[in-house]
Amino acid sequence: MPAETTRAPRGLLxxxxxxxxxxxxxxxxxxxxxxxxALLAPWLTPLDPLATDTSATxxxxxxxxxxxxxxQLGRDLLTRMLYGARTSLLVGLxxxxxxxxxxxxxxxxxxxxxxxxxALIARTADVLLSLxxxxxxxxxxxxxxxxxTTVIVAIAVSSWMPVALIVRAELRGRRERLYVRAAYGLxxxxxxxxWRHLLPGALPPVASIAAFEVGHAxxxxxTLSFLGLGVPPNNPSWGNLLTEAQSHLLTxxxxxxxxxxAAVVATIIAVNVVAGAIAGxxxxxxxx
Amino acid sequence: MVLRIARRAATAVLVVVALSAVCxxxxxxxxxxxxxxxxxxxxxxxPPSPAAVAELHAEMGLDDxxxxxxxxxxxxxxxxxxxxxxxxxxxVTEVLGDxxxxxxxxxxxxxxxxxxxxxxxxxxxALTRRAWLRRxxxxxxxxxxxxxxxxxxxxxxxxxxxxxxxxxSGGVSRPGEDVTAYGLLAHLTLPACALAFxxxxxxxxxxxxxxxxxxxxxxxxxxxxxxxxxxxTVVTRHLMRPGLVPFTARLxxxxxxxxxxxxxxxxxxxxxxxxxxxxxxARAQDYPLLVAIVLVTGLLVVAANLLAELxxxxxxxxxxxxxxxxxxxxxxEATVAG
Numbered sequence: 001m002p003a004e005t006t007r008a009p010r011g012l013l014x015x016x017x018x019x020x021x022x023x024x025x026x027x028x029x030x031x032x033x034x035x036x037x038a039l040l041a042p043w044l045t046p047l048d049p050l051a052t053d054t055s056a057t058x059x060x061x062x063x064x065x066x067x068x069x070x071x072q073l074g075r076d077l078l079t080r081m082l083y084g085a086r087t088s089l090l091v092g093l094x095x096x097x098x099x100x101x102x103x104x105x106x107x108x109x110x111x112x113x114x115x116x117x118x119a120l121i122a123r124t125a126d127v128l129l130s131l132x133x134x135x136x137x138x139x140x141x142x143x144x145x146x147x148x149t150t151v152i153v154a155i156a157v158s159s160w161m162p163v164a165l166i167v168r169a170e171l172r173g174r175r176e177r178l179y180v181r182a183a184y185g186l187x188x189x190x191x192x193x194x195w196r197h198l199l200p201g202a203l204p205p206v207a208s209i210a211a212f213e214v215g216h217a218x219x220x221x222x223t224l225s226f227l228g229l230g231v232p233p234n235n236p237s238w239g240n241l242l243t244e245a246q247s248h249l250l251t252x253x254x255x256x257x258x259x260x261x262a263a264v265v266a267t268i269i270a271v272n273v274v275a276g277a278i279a280g281x282x283x284x285x286x287x288x
Numbered sequence: 289m290v291l292r293i294a295r296r297a298a299t300a301v302l303v304v305v306a307l308s309a310v311c312x313x314x315x316x317x318x319x320x321x322x323x324x325x326x327x328x329x330x331x332x333x334x335p336p337s338p339a340a341v342a343e344l345h346a347e348m349g350l351d352d353x354x355x356x357x358x359x360x361x362x363x364x365x366x367x368x369x370x371x372x373x374x375x376x377x378x379x380v381t382e383v384l385g386d387x388x389x390x391x392x393x394x395x396x397x398x399x400x401x402x403x404x405x406x407x408x409x410x411x412x413x414a415l416t417r418r419a420w421l422r423r424x425x426x427x428x429x430x431x432x433x434x435x436x437x438x439x440x441x442x443x444x445x446x447x448x449x450x451x452x453x454x455x456x457s458g459g460v461s462r463p464g465e466d467v468t469a470y471g472l473l474a475h476l477t478l479p480a481c482a483l484a485f486x487x488x489x490x491x492x493x494x495x496x497x498x499x500x501x502x503x504x505x506x507x508x509x510x511x512x513x514x515x516x517x518x519x520x521t522v523v524t525r526h527l528m529r530p531g532l533v534p535f536t537a538r539l540x541x542x543x544x545x546x547x548x549x550x551x552x553x554x555x556x557x558x559x560x561x562x563x564x565x566x567x568x569x570a571r572a573q574d575y576p577l578l579v580a581i582v583l584v585t586g587l588l589v590v591a592a593n594l595l596a597e598l599x600x601x602x603x604x605x606x607x608x609x610x611x612x613x614x615x616x617x618x619x620x621e622a623t624v625a626g
Contacts, residue, residue, distance in 0.1 A: 126299070127306050130541075130593055134548045135566075135585045136310060139578055142570035143318045219436050219487070226438050227552060227567055242442070246556070249442060250450045250457060257446070261439045268487075269434035 027273035030266055038085035047076045049083040049236050061255055068259060071244065080236045081259060087237035088264070091148065092218035095155035099217065100210040102156060103163025110164065111171035112194070122168065125161035134158075134223070141229040151230045155220045163209055170202035204278070211275030215268045222264050238264050296597050300590050307586040308365070311579045312358050318575040323348055325374055365583070371576035375569065380580045383565060388584060390460070391554070391561030394483065395547050397476055402484035402546065403492065403539065410496025410535070414504065415523070429490035437486035438552035444478050445556060458558035479557040488545050495538055500531035529603070536603055540596025544589035 037044065052075055061069040061077075068077035110121040137154040144150045174180055175198070183193045224230030225239025233240055238260045245256035323344040327336035345351060349360060364370070370380040413425045432440075449457035460475050461467045503509055504527065512526045554563035562581050569578040 123302075127303050130299075130303055130544070131307060131586055131589065134551065135582050138551065138566065138570055139311075139314050139582045142573065142578055143314050143575065145319075215434075223436055223438060223552060227555065227570075229567075229570055242438070246442065249446050254446055254450070257442055261442060264436065265431075265434045265439060267434075268436075269431065272430075272433055 023273055024277050027270035027277075030270040031274070034085055034089065034263070034267060037082050038089050041079075041082035041086055045076070045079040045082055047079040049075065049080045050234065051075065060253075069255065071256060077241075077256065077259065080241055081238075081263065084236040084238045084241055084260065085263070087148075087231055087235055088218060088221060088239070088267075091151055091155075091221045091231065091237070092214050092267075095152045095159075095217035095221070096210065096214040098152065098156040099159045099213050100163050100206070103160040104167050104206065106160065107164035107167025108171060108199075110168045111175075112190075118168075121164065125165055128158070129161050134220075137220070137224065138227070138229055141224060146229055146232050148231060148235070151221055151224055154224070155217050159213060159216060159220075163206065163213065166205055166209055167202060170205060171198055174198055174201050208275055208278045211271060211278055215271035215275065218264065218267055218271070293597065293601065296594060300594050303590050304587065307583065307590075308362060309358070311583045311586075312361050314582070315361070315575055315579045316354070316357070318573075320573070320575075321345070321350075322576075323350060326372070370580040370583075373569070373577040374574040375572050375577065380577050383577055384562065384580060384584060387560060387562040387565045390559060391547075391550055391563060394476065394479055394554070394559055394561060395543070395550060397480040398483035398546050399543055401480055402489060403542065405484065406489060406492035407496055407532075407535070410493045411500060411523075411528075413493065414497045414499075414501035414531075415527075425493070429493055432485065433487050433490045435487055436552075437482065437549045438556060440486055441479070441482035441553050441556040444482050448478060458556075460560060479553050479559050482557070483546055483549050483553045486549055488542070492535060492538065492542060495535040496532065499534045500527050503527050503531045533600065533603060537596065537600045539599070540593035543592035543596070547585055547588050547592070 068081065070076055071080070106121050106125075110118045113121075137158050140154050140157075141150050144154075180193060180197050183197050188196070221230055221237065222239035222242070225237050226242050228243060230239055231237040233243075241260040242257060242264075245253070245260065248254075248256045321341065324336060324341050327340055327344060328334070349357065352360075368381055370384075372378070373380050373383055376383065409425060413422050416422055435443075445457060448455040455478050456475050457478075458475075461471050465471065509522060509526050512522045517526075550559075550561060550563035551567060552563075553559065554561045555567050558564070562584065566578055566581040568574075569581065
């Protein structure tokens with residue numbers, strides 16, 4: 001296969017913002033700000049995200065004491081956004097970490113395992129890739145009951161395949177390279193070659209797809225929570241906030257939708273920029 | 289070619305078997321006892337006696353070993369019996385018959401819209417010599433790449449239905465009115481757009497752009513230009529026909545992504561399709577209905593993939609010869625779409 005085929009997925013997904021400093025710096029700043037807001041939520045706001053206040057319902061943004069306003073039950077929107085960032089980012093990072101871990105393990109195993117095991121892993125990945133997984137995740141979430149663990153497991157089970165296939169392809173592609181054979185020739189053991197020569201070479205593409213997986217996981221979490229099958233409703237997450245706000249869209253309180261939606265979109269875009277920068281300039285011929 | 293298609297068909301069968309196993313597994317693992325649920329529904333909500341539950345349990349064959357139950361479930365499914373919906377008490381196949389056509393209509397409209405728009409935008413991006421236009425397209429796609437489908441849907445709903453009232457906000461006809469062709473078109477527009485222009489739209493534009501752009505200055509294209517062929521002929525015959533193979537190859541997966549995206553779209557726009565039904569079933573823990581919808585969605589996607597494979601074989605002589613020179617397998621498709 002031509003070299004182009006191994007790069008195509010990255011080139012297609014990596015938005016072609018060349019890692020020019022302003023875009024990357026802005027993306028990192030956005031992620032750092034959201035991360036800090038999530039970590040410091042209890043210190044940034046004196047209010048309780050679940051406490052209702054019947055004397056201050058449906059306030060518009062800019063009301064005194066409620067910077068982003070309140071919802072119909074009088075819960076402070078800024079507070080809910082901060083605590084929502086905790087849930088959404090936690091789920092995104094944990095699910096992506098598990099996805100990448102499982103993917104690397106299975107991909108690495110497939111690359112070094114006997115032929116039948118390799119075939120089993122690769123075919124399983126193919127079969128799973130051709131099923132619409134949101135549907136299965138939905139059913140799984142419904143059967144297992146909504147909880148943080150369900151969401152994380154569902155996301156990991158439905159997205160390890162690309163990582164595994166890339167790791168497998170990278171390792172197999174490198175097995176016969178001259179420097180690897182030289183390392184064997186110098187008497188290094190299989191384990192040493194794997195750790196010192198094969199894995200480091202395979203890491204850059206894996207790092208890039210790992211970053212994309214974070215964005216993918218945040219997207220998946222928000223979609224599931226939005227549909228009421230993700231994070232339990234009493235636990236604010238950006239997706240949950242959108243579910244509750246959806247009915248306000250037609251009554252004019254558009255900001256209750258716009259604010260969480262903007263947070264989700266900004267996070268995914270920022271993650272994509274960082275992931276694209278890790279992937280390096282793509283040679284798909286774009287001008288960015 | 290026959291061999292290749294046979295191989296693809298075999299894979300499809302494998303996928304269907306895996307799908308049915310997953311569906312059965314979900315149904316089997318679902319909390320609650322189906323026998324108890326049925327008795328409770330029959331007696332109008334009164335909790336049934338343990339003896340009655342045990343009797344029905346045995347009668348339904350729920351005490352048999354798992355492979356027997358699986359075989360019976362498959363056999364029933366093949367005979368068109370997917371169980372009874374807990375919510376409505378009607379056979380699941382009836383519910384599917386009422387909802388699946390609406391979903392197919394929506395998905396078909398979105399498919400046509402998404403792929404023709406991707407084709408147009410991709411061709412412009414590949415062929416234009418204006419840098420600002422290309423950069424503009426890049427930037428828009430870039431922002432779209434971060435928008436989950438349901439955010440696009442909410443945005444469209446707000447802009448076109450809530451604030452300007454240009455479009456109806458949901459359903460398939462105005463309340464109390466019959467479905468008319470014109471009314472249906474008006475109600476179909478927003479959900480179809482929301483489904484078509486989710487975060488995966490950029491992938492198809494890129495496929496067109498890179499496929500055609502790579503050939504733009506290829507020798508055979510220059511030769512065609514120098515021979516004085518009209519621009520239209522050069523573009524359609526010499527650029528598009530070979531350049532669109534990666535795009536076409538991806539259509540099958542694309543249709544699958546679209547079908548998987550109907551859930552959030554149908555909920556937001558109150559579209560009476562199987563996606564909204566599935567979410568309601570999931571919330572009400574109506575497992576037979578939910579699992580049946582999972583099964584139908586999976587079958588639709590497998591069929592779409594197989595169809596796309598045939599189209600590629602018709603377009604690409606290399607694929608017809610059974611070589612592996614066709615486009616690479618899609619390694620990463622955002623499978624969760626909203």
